[in-house]
Amino acid sequence: MAVGKKSIHGEWSSRWAFIMAATGSAVGLGNIWRFSYMVGEHGGAAFILVYLLCIAVVGVPVMMSEIMLGRRGRMSPINTMQSLAEEIGARRAWRMLGWVGVIAGFLILSFYSVVGGWSLAYVPLSASGAFAGADADAVSETFEGLLASPGLLVLWHTVFLAFTVFVVSRGVEGGLEKAVRILMPALVALLLVMVGYGMASEGFAESVSFLFAPDFSAMRMESVLVALGQAFFTLSLGMGAIMVYGSYLSSRSSVPGNTGLIAGADTLIAVLAGLAVFPVLFAVGLDPEEAGPGLVFVTLSAGFGQMPAGALFGTLFFVLLSFAAWTSAISIIEPATAYLVENRDWSRGVAAVAVGAAAWLLGIGSALSFNLWADWQVAGMTFMGLMEFVSTTVLLPLGGLFIAVFAGWILPRRISQQELAFGSEVSYLVWRLVMRYFVPVAVAVILVYGLVDVLG
Ligand code: PHE
DSSP: OOOOOOTTTTTOOOOHHHHHHHHEEEEEEEHIIHHHHHHHHHHHHHHHHHHHIIIIIIHHHHHHHHHHHHHOOSSOHHHHHHHHHHHTTOOOHHHHHHHHHHHHHHHHHHHHHHHHHHHHHHHHHHHHHTTTTOOOOHHHHHHHHHHOOOOHHHHHHHHHHHHHHHHHHHSSSSSHHHHHHHHHHHHHHHHHHHHHHHHTTTHHHHHHHHHHSSGGGOOOOHHHHHHHHHHHHHHHHHHSHHHHTTTTTTTOOOOOHHHHHHHHHHHHHHHHHHHHHHHHHHHHOOOOOHGGGGHHHHHHHHHHHEEEEEEEEHHHHHHHHHHHHHHHHHHHHHHHHHHHHHHOOOOOHHHHHHHHHHHHHHHHHHHHTTTTTTTBBTTTBBBHHHIIIIIIIIIIHOOOOOOOOHHIIIHHHHHHHHHOOOOHHHHHHHHIIOOOOHHHHHHHHHHHHHHHHOOO
16 A cells, blocks of 8 residues: 555544644543542552553554554554464464454443533533532432432433544534634643642642552552553554544654653643642542542542632533533544444445444443443443443553554565664664563553453
8 A cells, every 4th residue: 555545534634633633532531430449449649650651652652553554454443463364474463453342432432421420510510510519428319319310320421422422423623623723722731720720739648658659569450450441441442443533643743752642631630630639638538449431520529619619610620521422422433433434335424323322322221230231241341331441441452452463573674664763773662672672561561460350
């Protein structure tokens, strides 16, 4: 396939459009909701350190590979892998990598949309002043009330998915760039305000030691695996989302440069979220380990309840969080949608509705796992817990492992060298060594030991 070829789905209008869209994909519930709750559950600083290490030595090189493969293949991940395999005379079975991604995407979207629905539900709740002056018990009760209602959860889940399908059906370039360009800086600004508020609160000292003084003695292999999965999740890696966005990127744009910006922005936002959330959590006396998936919703609404102009800040925050979730969800269904357009000749609209409907149905299970089906558990996980575990903690690292093997071992050196265009031979060699040896071995070891720890 000639360099310079374009995707049939179109191309980003500029390098910035790609960076904005990919950052929109990366920054989402993963940075704020999932990051905080995983940090809480897995003991704080030691987990954060492992997570940051995973971002730097696994996430960043894998992201370069995904963008590179997508840009070279110029199609949905399934067809990109197939056409690259054909081009270089490798096995057609490499298309399975695309399929694993599509399946992971379905599972992720199904619960992502339920949590996106919580965020939407919190917009009118905050605006109505429901949290003004409320203590930790009262805000917990409000959250429990939402979880106890299958009707409300399904309603907001539906609204969230409908928004997502709507945008995807119109093609991803359209309004996305503009939305992200305004919303992302607004989110950072608001997080900074909340960090400032957190620093002034009485929980600050406790949160500093929780977030920055690592205690590795409590660190289990399971937590290392969860940190690795979270690194993939937060950077949208391992399932083809960044690959499909890469397929719309012009051949002239620098892959390593773009990757640095996207990963940097994503990590900054997660760290800011941690600094904003944990001081308030300790100040209101919540237990990070007990909080579970409700951690940010309960903690932040308690914080807003006490803050001057809290109803305003709270409403704004949940609006921005919903937008961030939305721009991520769009990228989660893009690989499957693009595939259906390519292979079934469906229009984008029909394809997006079909993919959204399937994820919607599966998501009902997650919505019900907080109420009617709460007792249905596998290995201590509810339906939603299981979806999260299988997709994020198992499938994403597995996808990353195969991407590393393909990019490092199967793809001829001349192609990766030309596509990545590092500008320095040493940087390229480092990338190649990391892809060939470090990532496959590290991910495989962590996956095996982590799974043994979880299941054993
Ligand atoms: N990166 C997104 C977030 O942090 C979630 C996501 C995962 C998006 C996988 C695309 C693919 O919220």
